[in-house]
Amino acid sequence: MERQVCILMGSPRKTGNTAALLRPFTAELEKLGCRCETVWLYDLDLRPCRACRTCQRDWNIFGCAIRDDMEDIFRQVLACEVLVLATPIYSWYCTPPMKAVLDRLVYGMNKYYGEKKGPALWAGKAVALVTTCGYPPEKGADLWESGVKRYCKHSQLRYLGMLAGHDHGYNSVFMEDEKAYRAREFARSLILNTEK
Numbered sequence: 365m366e367r368q369v370c371i372l373m374g375s376p377r378k379t380g381n382t383a384a385l386l387r388p389f390t391a392e393l394e395k396l397g398c399r400c401e402t403v404w405l406y407d408l409d410l411r412p413c414r415a416c417r418t419c420q421r422d423w424n425i426f427g428c429a430i431r432d433d434m435e436d437i438f439r440q441v442l443a444c445e446v447l448v449l450a451t452p453i454y455s456w457y458c459t460p461p462m463k464a465v466l467d468r469l470v471y472g473m474n475k476y477y478g479e480k481k482g483p484a485l486w487a488g489k490a491v492a493l494v495t496t497c498g499y500p501p502e503k504g505a506d507l508w509e510s511g512v513k514r515y516c517k518h519s520q521l522r523y524l525g526m527l528a529g530h531d532h533g534y535n536s537v538f539m540e541d542e543k544a545y546r547a548r549e550f551a552r553s554l555i556l557n558t559e560k
């Protein structure tokens with residue numbers, strides 16, 4: 365059966381660097397038989413978590429009280445085998461809609477915050493990162509990766525790794541053969557790591 369990959373895309377730029385890095389990555393996954401679904405977060409209505417904890421009442425559903433596009437993302441994430449978080453680095457972390465999604469999911473998926481501790485509805489799911497940043501990745505994307513690793517441990521998710529592309533500035537060409545090569549290699553490594 366083909367693998368379902370859900371790519372949450374947190375860049376506001378449709379023709380930006382993160383989108384360019386995603387192209388060879390997605391193409392390789394599709395060549396390997398995956399079905400990739402890309403969700404452009406900036407196109408959606410995604411509001412921040414309000415910490416009302418309505419989502420903790422029923423352990424079988426998302427249960428969020430906010431009526432926006434998050435319920436669809438919840439369903440897509442639950443249905444996929446590999447979740448890819450793609451984002452440019454903004455102030456050493458992800459962009460605002462990605463942060464809103466992470467907050468809504470950490471509560472909606474993990475029923476840890478009610479009277480009694482419940483399950484993580486997405487336990488065991490694989491997570492990978494695709495990111496681009498202005499600093500060299502070890503100084504630009506390190507905090508984002510550390511945060512997501514901790515998020516995954518807390519949420520019982522399986523962290524698979526990060527593909528990071530360095531943006532050398534507005535006057536340089538971002539995409540180059542080496543980046544495309546690493547993107548394809550990263551896609552292959554994800555498949556090997558999720559082999560049944």
Ligand SMILES: Cc1cc2nc3c(=O)[nH]c(=O)nc-3n(C[C@H](O)[C@H](O)[C@H](O)COP(=O)(O)O)c2cc1C
Pocket residue numbers: 375376377379380381382383452453454455456457496497498499500503504505531
């Ligand atoms: C508001 C803003 C904040 C940024 N903050 C950082 C940062 O903290 N660290 C970094 O390495 N790059 C930072 N950058 C650079 C972007 O991460 C980089 O240019 C990225 O490749 C842009 O991706 P995009 O073309 O998909 O938007 C920032 C860019 C913007 C617009």
